[in-house]
Amino acid sequence: xxIPIIRDVLEESDALARQNxxxxxxxxxxxxxxMSSPGAGKTTLLERTxxxxxxxxxxxxxxxxxxxxxxxxEKLAHLNIPIVQANTQPFGGDCHVGSHLVHAALKMLxxxxxxxxxxxxxxxxxCPAEFYLGEHIKIVVLSLPEGEDxxxxxxxxxxxCKACLLNKMDLLPHLDVDIPLLNxxxxxxxxxxxxxxxxxxxxxxxxxxxxxxxxxRSNVAxxxxxxxxxxx
Amino acid sequence: xxxxxNQRVASSNVRPEEVTNVALRVGQLDAVMxxxxxxxxxxxxxxxxxxxxxxxxxxxxxxxxxxxxDAQFSLDTPVFVCPHCFGCRVQVMRGRGxxxxxxxxxxxEHEDTYHS
Numbered sequence: 001x002x003i004p005i006i007r008d009v010l011e012e013s014d015a016l017a018r019q020n021x022x023x024x025x026x027x028x029x030x031x032x033x034x035m036s037s038p039g040a041g042k043t044t045l046l047e048r049t050x051x052x053x054x055x056x057x058x059x060x061x062x063x064x065x066x067x068x069x070x071x072x073x074e075k076l077a078h079l080n081i082p083i084v085q086a087n088t089q090p091f092g093g094d095c096h097v098g099s100h101l102v103h104a105a106l107k108m109l110x111x112x113x114x115x116x117x118x119x120x121x122x123x124x125x126x127c128p129a130e131f132y133l134g135e136h137i138k139i140v141v142l143s144l145p146e147g148e149d150x151x152x153x154x155x156x157x158x159x160x161c162k163a164c165l166l167n168k169m170d171l172l173p174h175l176d177v178d179i180p181l182l183n184x185x186x187x188x189x190x191x192x193x194x195x196x197x198x199x200x201x202x203x204x205x206x207x208x209x210x211x212x213x214x215x216x217r218s219n220v221a222x223x224x225x226x227x228x229x230x231x232x
Numbered sequence: 233x234x235x236x237x238n239q240r241v242a243s244s245n246v247r248p249e250e251v252t253n254v255a256l257r258v259g260q261l262d263a264v265m266x267x268x269x270x271x272x273x274x275x276x277x278x279x280x281x282x283x284x285x286x287x288x289x290x291x292x293x294x295x296x297x298x299x300x301x302d303a304q305f306s307l308d309t310p311v312f313v314c315p316h317c318f319g320c321r322v323q324v325m326r327g328r329g330x331x332x333x334x335x336x337x338x339x340x341e342h343e344d345t346y347h348s
Contacts, residue, residue, distance in 0.1 A: 002336050009256070009330040126263045155310035156261050159324065188311045191320020 013131060017099035020106065020134025025224050027111040030217035031119065033097075033133055035157065036141035037150075038123030041167040043072045044200040045141060046118055050079055052210050058115040063105045065097035065122045072120060084108045086119075096127040099134060115217070125154040136220055143168040144175055148182035151189040158186065163194040165209065170199040246337055248281045253336035255288045259328040266291060285335075294327030
């Protein structure tokens with residue numbers, strides 16, 4: 001006898017992610033899930049992004065998802081912001097950050113006093129794209145040395161994200177990367193992806209990226225205020 | 233992997249060993265290889281407490297809708313471009329996610345329970 005079920009295998013994970021989102025919205029925090037392959041420059045990018053946001057008076061926190069080590073947390077420590085190391089195993093662990101890890105990390109953050117939380121996902125272009133964590137936006141960092149073929153090889157990652165930070169633009173003169181082909185591959189996989197050529201090292205391209213991020217955050221805040229007013 | 237039975241099954245007296253098949257639908261856009269999933273299921277079958285169950289996987293092709301001309305089309309390669317108007321604003325309609333579709337239990341012992 002066949003018994004129909006039709007249930008998403010990830011429904012428990014998604015339910016927890018929705019709880020995370022409700023918490024973020026009630027606290028007025030904009031949450032960014034940042035993903036890339038290992039070595040694309042997520043931590044350095046976060047370092048500069050958070051410095052820029054701090055200079056505008058905005059308060060940020062980071063959930064660091066590394067399979068092992070606290071190297072990234074230590075690198076960001078000078079920013080004097082709350083950082084939670086989400087998943088540390090001495091010899092390596094999971095391949096992605098899960099909604100349960102974010103849920104647990106929230107207990108360790110001063111949520112009433114934050115504008116942004118950045119989730120630095122584990123370096124991997126495959127698995128992190130599969131999981132909703134309750135974030136407002138997914139961002140992928142692609143560094144030029146990785147080559148122009150990555151969007152086509154990892155389509156789900158580039159489909160799931162709203163923006164792509166093309167990092168390490170300062171290396172362009174030294175690389176054979178075919179920029180028109182890279183752009184074509186990005187458009188063919190996700191024609192609605194907003195692309196920011198940046199260098200986390202030199203800061204080039206950052207004003208446009210920061211403005212865009214701030215406009216996304218204020219849009220979410222406006223919706224939250226409207227919903228609050230309607231509820232009252 | 234935790235396969236949660238629905239309320240009807242949970243409230244019945246189905247024994248795990250009576251489950252003969254578990255049917256999954258896997259979207260082709262997901263980074264899931266059906267062969268690897270089947271292999272894992274066979275290796276861990278006893279841990280799932282489903283000693284007599286087979287795993288059946290149906291792959292779901294990626295199909296899309298063009299946001300510009302509203303055409304619907306399926307994809308064989310990860311090029312999300314409308315074949316009609318060549319627009320790149322494309323919404324994925326099917327081919328994403330892993331869904332537990334149905335389970336099969338041995339007929340003889342439970343026919344009365346479900347048809348009564």
